[in-house]
Amino acid sequence: MTDAVPTPLVEPRDGIPDVVVEEHELLRAAEALAGGSGPVAVDAERASGYRYGQAAYLVQLRRRGAGTWLIDPVSCPDLTPVSAAIDGAEWVLHAATQDLPCLAEVGMRPSRLFDTELGARLAGLPRVGLGAVVEEQLGLSLAKEHSAVDWSTRPLPEAWLRYAALDVEVLVDLRDAIAELLERQGKLDWAEQEFAAIANAAPPVPRVDPWRRTSGSHRLRTRRQLAMLRELWTARDELARQRDVSPGRVLPDAALVAAVQASPRTMEELVAVPGFTGPAARRHGARWLEALTRGRKTPDADLPLQSLPNDAPPPARSWADRDADAAARLAYAKTELARMSEALCVPVENLMTPDTVRRVLWDPPTDVDGRLTELRARPWQIELVGPVLQAALQETDADRRAREAAARASEPAPPAEQG
Incomplete structure (x- = not known):
């Protein structure tokens, strides 16, 4: 750790690489990565808040002797050649559990990994975000102004590609610094056990009744209201999937809960509910009213339970x-x-x-x-x-x-x- 002013990391040492969008370019990337040495820095960019689901829209890899590769998984949806090329190598990721599911969707799964975010937690660092850890451990500052942009944009702007390349530029150096810190503290074995558990974890099981995670749903007191919320959430989810947009951009959670509480039966009543005043909400007004009606008419025997049974201890x-x-x-x-x-x-x-x-x-x-x-x-x-x-x-x-x-x-x- 240093008290010196951090040095801005503004340009990848090898320049901004071209984005891989063709199969022959993907095979060239795989060949280069296979010929490299040491750990592989891996990152993925999603379009959370913009697109439906958590798919990767850019995958970044860097390895000593192979340089940095930026791959478009929309144009190249099967990255198993890359995964095979680095099979057995240690992957270095920051907050691995965030990226591993979307990487698995395109055929990339690690056999072993090092999570710099989790390593920083175990080392007792006060801040564990990538920028903060890079600054503390390496004396470098990373710009984060593009972290929440719409990565489904095509073509990707040069500034975004620079940001993406820099995200893996010093990740292996950071891994080495954190590993050394953990070794000094006698915690490296702890970290390695944690990393192995992440790498070997079974794929996540689809969530039961995902509509129950609607923010604010705790304000709904009856099973009938929950049935209305379920129907409204399902209608929103279907529309979001069709349009490939984040459900929250169709209707925010607060609007769903407010509609259930107000229980409108006409278009005039619906557009008076907060969150339903925009043109998109009006355009699909019949869909929302039909969903609410289905919830009202749900047979008593089919009403959702107030909470799902589970084997967890009480609060x-x-x-x-x-x-x-x-x-x-x-x-x-x-x-x-x-x-x-x-x-x-x-x-x-x-x-x-x-x-x-x-x-x-x-x-x-x-x-x-x-x-x-x-x-x-x-x-x-x-x-x-x-x-x-x-x-x-x-x-x-x-x-x-x-x-x-x-x-x-x-x-x-x-x-x-x-x-």
């Missing part, structure tokens, strides 16, 4: 009322994990996910380490956190109350007031 805020001893166990574990987090400079959620902690403490297992393994905790997490959870399982509400009473009794008495 922590209700533990004290439902099981005082479980609440005491959780309070003990939180205190000890907070201390461990501060001592190790590792965020609590990286020591062990809150969901895993709650599952173990709500339904105590006979074998804590075995249960943590079932819940896919990594060996380094089990070694560190397992004993804390084992100790927490001995905690009772009576213990907690006695300890608090003893702490109060040991407090010095307030000074007497002077008359």
Whole structure:
């Protein structure tokens, strides 16, 4: 880390490469990358907020001896030749879980990886965004003004391509700096276990009832309202898919919830609902009214449940009322994990996910380490956190109350007031 003013990184050292848009160019890129050496810096740009889904609209790769390659996955939708060319090499990504799904869609899957964002978290860095970590570790500043642009734009402007190339320009150097930092802290093995878990993770399972993630849906109190929201969300999703635009650009979530609450039955009533005043909302007004009507007419037996059944523990805020001893166990574990987090400079959620902690403490297992393994905790997490959870399982509400009473009794008495 340096206190010097960071040096702006404004131009790729090899210039801005041409975008690969033809099959023969893709094979040339694969050949070059196969002939390179060392880790491969990988990044992908999506058009979140503009297009439907999370597809990649540009893939960037850089490897020592091969240079930087910018590939258009719209023109070249099958990147398996590139994936085969770097098979076995370590991929270096920043916030890997964001990019891996869209890379998998075009045939690219790593066998091993290094996540510089996760590595920075484990190293205890205060800021873990790419620009902040590059600045702190390498003394360079990256411009981020194009991070949220519409990457589905064609042709891509030169300034955007420069930005994209710079995103992988120093990624391997950053990987080396973070690896050295983790090694000094004795955390490199922890990080490698985390990276392996990401690389070997099963593909994500499609979400059940994705409409339930509508922002503001918690304000809907009845199952009938939820049925209306489901129909309205589905109608919006179908239209967004047809138009290949982000659903939020068709109608914002707030408009869906407001429409359910207002329950309009005519076009005049619909356009009075906030969010339905624009020309697009009016143009598809019949679609929205029909969706709301379907929700109103949903048979009682088909109404969605207020919440989906699951095997997760109840919300922590209700533990004290439902099981005082479980609440005491959780309070003990939180205190000890907070201390461990501060001592190790590792965020609590990286020591062990809150969901895993709650599952173990709500339904105590006979074998804590075995249960943590079932819940896919990594060996380094089990070694560190397992004993804390084992100790927490001995905690009772009576213990907690006695300890608090003893702490109060040991407090010095307030000074007497002077008359």
